[in-house]
Amino acid sequence: MTEVKKFILDNRLGKVFEDKTFRDYTTIKVGGRIRLVYMPNSIDNFLRFYEYFRTREFPLFIIGFGSNVLASDRDFPGVVVSFRDLDVLYFRIGNRVKAYPGCPVVRLAYDLARAGYGVGEFLAGIPATVGGAVYMNAGANGGEIKDILVRARLLGSAGVKTYENAELDFSYRKSRLQSEGLICLEADFEFEPEAEPGSALKRIAELKKNRRKTQPIEKLCAGCTFHNPPGMYAWQLIDRIGFRGYQVNKAQVSPKHANFLINNGGATSDDMMKLIGLIKEKVKERFNVDLECEWVLVNF
Numbered sequence: 379m380t381e382v383k384k385f386i387l388d389n390r391l392g393k394v395f396e397d398k399t400f401r402d403y404t405t406i407k408v409g410g411r412i413r414l415v416y417m418p419n420s421i422d423n424f425l426r427f428y429e430y431f432r433t434r435e436f437p438l439f440i441i442g443f444g445s446n447v448l449a450s451d452r453d454f455p456g457v458v459v460s461f462r463d464l465d466v467l468y469f470r471i472g473n474r475v476k477a478y479p480g481c482p483v484v485r486l487a488y489d490l491a492r493a494g495y496g497v498g499e500f501l502a503g504i505p506a507t508v509g510g511a512v513y514m515n516a517g518a519n520g521g522e523i524k525d526i527l528v529r530a531r532l533l534g535s536a537g538v539k540t541y542e543n544a545e546l547d548f549s550y551r552k553s554r555l556q557s558e559g560l561i562c563l564e565a566d567f568e569f570e571p572e573a574e575p576g577s578a579l580k581r582i583a584e585l586k587k588n589r590r591k592t593q594p595i596e597k598l599c600a601g602c603t604f605h606n607p608p609g610m611y612a613w614q615l616i617d618r619i620g621f622r623g624y625q626v627n628k629a630q631v632s633p634k635h636a637n638f639l640i641n642n643g644g645a646t647s648d649d650m651m652k653l654i655g656l657i658k659e660k661v662k663e664r665f666n667v668d669l670e671c672e673w674v675l676v677n678f
C-alpha cells in the first residue's frame with residue numbers, strides 16, 4: 379500500500395490519508411479502520427489512479443457521504459475513494475446540469491430552485507452525493523433520481539461508457555450501477571421550469587419541515603434501514619412487532635421513525651447487525667415477510 383500512496387502523491391493525483399476509519403466517512407459513525415483513503419482532485423486523475431490500481435489485489439470502495447453505508451468493525455484492507463475533493467461540483471446551462479460524483483444533491487436542489495427550476499425539490503432532504511444518489515436511485519416525496527437523470531458516464535470493467543437513462547435499469551432504490559459495480563463519474567440532469575415564481579423553494583421548505591418532524595435527522599443514522607416490501611411500509615411492520623425504541627447496547631430503533639436505526643454514541647456494527655437480525659426474525663415470524671436491508675454493508 380505504501381507503493382499505492384507513493385503513486386498518488388508522486389503523480390499529484392489528489393490527497394491520501396492513512397489514519398481514518400469508517401466512523402469518519404459515514405453518517406452513522408460506525409466501522410473499522412481504513413488502510414488508505416484517496417480523494418482525487420479530478421476525474422482524469424482518478425482514472426489514472428484506477429488504471430494503476432485495478433491490477434492490484436486490494437479491494438476498492440467508493441464512498442459518497444456514507445449516508446447509506448454500514449461498515450463492519452474489522453479493518454478494511456484496501457482503498458476507499460471519496461470524490462468530495464474534486465475541483466468542480468457541477469456546470470449548469472439553464473435547466474441542464476452536468477454534475478460530478480462528489481457534488482451534494484442538496485446543493486443542486488437549492489441552486490436550481492433559486493434559478494427558477496423545479497422537479498428536483500425532493501433532493502433537498504437527501505444527504506447524498508451525486509454518485510451515491512445515482513447508484514441508489516435515491517428518492518423521496520414522489521421523486522426519484524431516475525425522473526431527472528438524462529444520462530451518466532460510468533466506469534466499469536470494459537472502461538468508461540455513457541449510458542442513457544433507459545439503459546440504467548432503475549427501480550426502487552436499485553440501478554445497474556449496483557448489479558454491475560459501475561462507478562459514476564459524471565451525471566447529466568434535466569430540471570423543469572417551476573410552476574410559478576418561488577414555488578420550488580417553497581416546496582423545499584415544506585418538505586424539509588416535514589422531514590424534521592418525522593425523521594431522526596438530528597441523530598447518527600444511515601437513512602431507512604429496510605426496503606419497504608411491496609404494498610407495505612417497513613416502519614409499520616417494525617412498529618407492530620413492538621420494536622420502536624428497542625435497543626441493543628448503543629444501537630436503537632428510532633423512537634421517532636421505526637425504519638431508522640440510530641447510533642446513540644459508541645454503537646458497533648456488531649450491535650447494529652444484531653438489531654437488524656432480531657427485527658428480520660420477528661417480522662418473518664409474525665408476518666411471514668422477509669425484510670431486505672437497504673443499507674450497503676461493507677467489509678462483512
Ligand SMILES: Cc1cc2nc3c(=O)[nH]c(=O)nc-3n(C[C@H](O)[C@H](O)[C@H](O)COP(=O)(O)OP(=O)(O)OC[C@H]3O[C@@H](n4cnc5c(N)ncnc54)[C@H](O)[C@@H]3O)c2cc1C
Pocket residue numbers: 405439440441442443444445446447461479503504505506507508509510511512513514515516517518555560561562563593594595599600601602674
Ligand atoms: C437522515 C437521512 C435521510 C435519508 N433520506 C433518504 C431519502 O429520503 N431517500 C433516499 O433514497 N435515501 C435517503 N437516505 C439514504 C442515503 O442518503 C441515500 O441512499 C444516498 O443515495 C446515499 O448517498 P451517498 O452519496 O451518501 O452514498 P454512500 O452512502 O456513501 O454510498 C452508497 C452506495 O453508493 C455507492 N457510491 C457512492 N458514490 C458512488 C459513485 N461515484 N459511483 C458508484 N457508486 C457510488 C457506494 O459505494 C455505496 O455502495 C437518507 C440517509 C440519511 C442519513
